[in-house]
Amino acid sequence: MTDRVDLSPELSLSRLVYGMWRIGDDKDTSPAHVQAKVEACLAQGITTMDQADIYGGYTAEAIFGGALKAAPHLRDKLEIVTKCGILVGAGRHSATRVKHYDTTAAHINASVEASLRDMGTDRIDLLLIHRPDPLMDPDETGPALDALVASGKVRAVGVSNFRPWDYALLQSSMETTLVTNQIEMSLVAPQAFTNGDLAFLQERMIPPMAWSPLGGGKLFDGSRPALIAALERIGAEQGVDASAVAVAWLLRHPARILPVLGTNSLARISAIGDAAKVVLDRQTWFELYTHAIGHEVP
Ligand SMILES: NC(=O)c1ccc[n+]([C@@H]2O[C@H](COP(=O)([O-])OP(=O)(O)OC[C@H]3O[C@@H](n4cnc5c(N)ncnc54)[C@H](OP(=O)(O)O)[C@@H]3O)[C@@H](O)[C@H]2O)c1
Secondary structure, X not given: OOXXXXXXXXOEEEOOEEEOOOXXXXXXXXXXXXXXXXXXXXXXXXXXXXXXXXXXXXXXXXHHHHHHHHOXXXXXXXEEEEEEOEEOOOHHHOOOOXXXXXXXXXXXXXXXXXXXXXXXXXXXXXXXXOOOOOOOOHHHHHHHHHHHHHHOOXXXXXXXXXXXXXXXXHHOOOOOOOOOEEXXXXXXXXXHHOOOHHHHHHHOOOOOEEEOOOHHHHHHOOOOHHHHHHHHHHHHHHOOOHHHHHHHHHHOOOOOOEEEEOOOOHHHHHXXXXXXXXXXXXXXXXXXXXXXXXXXXX
């Protein structure tokens, strides 16, 4: 059973988050099956669902919304995270010629309205700007996010894939506090541990979210046999799956990382939920880190 993390006085999320990027790739996208996944999450204490307008070519929010409409009692048990700002030629944005970012107030507001409609909800618990936009005008984007929070349509705001300077720039034009940065972190992508991204968030006591905590499945593609052997050995010692150990490696960091799980498998949702049970001492954490970076630390 996973614990919870306070991102602000008003918003707490489950420590493990369920990501819906791949929800449309599942062979079964029926409301009943999506509801089964949500309930598998709830059984693990995973109450936070991560979405984005663009997932599934702007279709994933509606797939999730189908389950919420069929089982409306679920909504109040969940926190919904979604993102906006990426435009690609698909779905309702099929007229887009060049993939690009848009962090104007008009686009953010239109995207939020579409997300609310597609998910059949009156509020988004956490809205993230999906990618840093080189054309972002912080004096437009920041107040637009503040106004969304003031309206009650969005309870809190944050960012994703921002470097520290992008984060500081947007925050400098806002009244509300950005509550997280969702970045890539895993044993396949450990760069945030040393490149300043995590340190920046820790200094400000901002809990980070970690996308692709299993490297989007790359962890298990056969290219890292020594790492897999170590994960399996530790998993066997503690009675959990290797994937739960990989997620526990993120939980062990003092930054209060919230891993965002991407599996479509009901069995894996519960297996990875065991991550909270795993105990990693310092040397075992470094054993996995050594495999991740490919050499002993200097
Ligand atoms: N903010 C961003 O820019 C950003 C970017 C990417 C992702 N995200 C978020 O992060 C979430 C998670 O990303 P992700 O899906 O890449 O996460 P992930 O948990 O690292 O990877 C999930 C993938 O790994 C596979 N997998 C899991 N365990 C496995 C195992 N033991 N053996 C083989 N394959 C295994 C899953 O397949 P099965 O389904 O068969 O289990 C699935 O395809 C997304 O849903 C999204 O919400 C955000």
